[in-house]
Amino acid sequence: MLEGRIPHGTNSGYTYGCRCDACRAAKRVSWEATRKRRLESGDFIHGRPSSYCYGCRCDACRAAWSASMKAYRKRRLESGDIIHGRASSYSYGCRCRSCVQAGALARAR
Numbered sequence: 001m002l003e004g005r006i007p008h009g010t011n012s013g014y015t016y017g018c019r020c021d022a023c024r025a026a027k028r029v030s031w032e033a034t035r036k037r038r039l040e041s042g043d044f045i046h047g048r049p050s051s052y053c054y055g056c057r058c059d060a061c062r063a064a065w066s067a068s069m070k071a072y073r074k075r076r077l078e079s080g081d082i083i084h085g086r087a088s089s090y091s092y093g094c095r096c097r098s099c100v101q102a103g104a105l106a107r108a109r
Contacts, residue, residue, distance in 0.1 A: 006013045009022035011030040035055050038044055044051045046058055052065035073092045076082060082089040084096055090103030 006016050006018050006023075008018060008020060009026055011023075011026050013020075013023040014027035035053075039055045044054050044056065046056065047060035047064050049061075049065045049068035052061040077093045082092055082094055084094065085098035085102050087099075087102045087106035090099040090106075
């Protein structure tokens with residue numbers, strides 16, 4: 001559909017769905033510039049998970065990020081949308097035998 005019209009090596013190319021190395025690199029550079037600009041300008045509200053994503057590591061932003069991730073893991077576990085026997089499922093809170101073993105194996109590496 002957009003093949004041939006996607007501007008490769010740009011943030012726009014990534015936005016259109018291209019995941020080539022050049023577009024991924026452009027997206028990474030764009031995101032880092034945005035993070036740096038917002039962190040330096042203080043253009044965010046403390047105590048929100050998004051502020052942690054922008055690089056703020058104050059206690060309020062750390063606590064908001066931690067609470068957000070804890071709620072996400074709980075929702076994921078309760079939805080039943082996990083695959084047993086994976087370390088990621090253990091990190092979501094599943095304590096069945098296969099997930100405990102996968103978690104232990106991942107930590108041992």
